[in-house]
Amino acid sequence: MAVYTQVSAEALGAFLARYDVGALVSAKGIAEGVENSNYLVDTTRGRFILTLYEKRVDAGDLPFFFAMIDRLADAGNPVPRALPDRTGMVIQTLEGRPACLIEFLSGVSLSQPTPTQARAGGAAMARMHAALTDFAPVRPNSMGVGAWPQLFEQCAPGLDSIQAGLRERVDGALDRTLAAWPHQLPTGAIHADLFPDNVLMLGDEVTGLIDFYFACTDVRAYDLAVMHSAWSFDGRGVPLDPAVGRALLEGYEAGFGLSPEERAALPVLAQGACIRFLLTRAWDWINTPADALVTRKDPLAYLRRLDWYENNRNAFR
Ligand SMILES: Nc1ncnc2c1ncn2[C@@H]1O[C@H](COP(=O)(O)OP(=O)(O)OP(=O)(O)O)[C@@H](O)[C@H]1O
Numbered sequence: 001m002a003v004y005t006q007v008s009a010e011a012l013g014a015f016l017a018r019y020d021v022g023a024l025v026s027a028k029g030i031a032e033g034v035e036n037s038n039y040l041v042d043t044t045r046g047r048f049i050l051t052l053y054e055k056r057v058d059a060g061d062l063p064f065f066f067a068m069i070d071r072l073a074d075a076g077n078p079v080p081r082a083l084p085d086r087t088g089m090v091i092q093t094l095e096g097r098p099a100c101l102i103e104f105l106s107g108v109s110l111s112q113p114t115p116t117q118a119r120a121g122g123a124a125m126a127r128m129h130a131a132l133t134d135f136a137p138v139r140p141n142s143m144g145v146g147a148w149p150q151l152f153e154q155c156a157p158g159l160d161s162i163q164a165g166l167r168e169r170v171d172g173a174l175d176r177t178l179a180a181w182p183h184q185l186p187t188g189a190i191h192a193d194l195f196p197d198n199v200l201m202l203g204d205e206v207t208g209l210i211d212f213y214f215a216c217t218d219v220r221a222y223d224l225a226v227m228h229s230a231w232s233f234d235g236r237g238v239p240l241d242p243a244v245g246r247a248l249l250e251g252y253e254a255g256f257g258l259s260p261e262e263r264a265a266l267p268v269l270a271q272g273a274c275i276r277f278l279l280t281r282a283w284d285w286i287n288t289p290a291d292a293l294v295t296r297k298d299p300l301a302y303l304r305r306l307d308w309y310e311n312n313r314n315a316f317r
Pocket residue numbers: 002030032033034035036037038049080102103104105106109197198208210211213
């Protein structure tokens with residue numbers, strides 16, 4: 001469960017008193033997620049999400065994330081704005097952590113999307129990219145291709161403890177991916193983590209895009225590759241019906257378009273996505289005690305995806 005920081009009722013009451021949101025009725029820690037502490041907060045005026053930013057989120061990046069969310073919301077995308085307090089302040093400090101009160105969006109995240117739902121997900125990413133084409137703020141991708149060699153070096157000593165031979169396997173894949181990386185593709189503001197658990201849906205309709213805390217400026221088609229790697233497999237990394245991945249691409253292509261160069265690059269972009277999530281999960285696996293309250297995500301589920309993309313290079317044709 002992802003509640004790293006406990007918030008006392010007194011501190012939460014004082015925090016909410018800064019806003020025009022009514023009085024505290026209840027607050028429950030949210031089990032999902034691994035990065036930040038999230039609470040579902042009910043007040044006499046409505047329901048909100050309280051997020052306290054933990055290890056990987058730099059508070060200095062929050063203005064970029066919220067500017068991006070505001071732009072998306074203004075364009076009609078279903079994204080949760082961070083609420084200002086009565087003095088206009090959005091980023092607060094609570095229990096010693098940077099913290100924000102966020103709009104609550106309805107919907108549930110899927111564990112096994114159907115092709116129809118995947119098409120809707122791809123279309124939602126297309127609308128997001130369209131709304132961001134002239135978004136000026138820039139944030140380099142701290143988890144992007146330039147960061148992977150160092151991330152690999154940090155994880156390398158522990159990789160074989162996860163699975164024998166993993167260090168050499170990832171080392172080789174990283175070398176090949178870096179050599180083939182398409183640096184010339186169009187860039188823009190991207191979400192960079194649009195997993196099914198960051199898309200809220202009701203039936204076949206997307207009702208929320210959440211968790212913009214890895215958003216950055218990077219190759220736009222990489223965003224789609226990350227999404228493909230997350231949506232086309234089950235939680236263990238076993239491929240779903242290939243129609244799911246195809247529908248995702250169709251939804252995106254119909255909404256935003258995909259150039260021949262971007263489509264041709266998808267295999268290497270997807271392999272890069274696998275390396276990114278394999279390594280960050282491996283880092284957490286190695287550095288989180290097995291009995292910690294947070295549920296560690298399996299790095300090997302991303303090794304299986306990497307194997308699949310390497311063995312199915314025609315998957316995007
Ligand atoms: N604005 C929102 N409206 C409704 N529910 C939300 C909202 N934001 C977060 N949630 C709920 O809280 C959960 C965790 O949120 P989030 O994915 O942002 O956490 P995280 O720790 O950053 O996760 P991750 O491991 O995906 O990076 C979500 O799965 C969702 O159930």
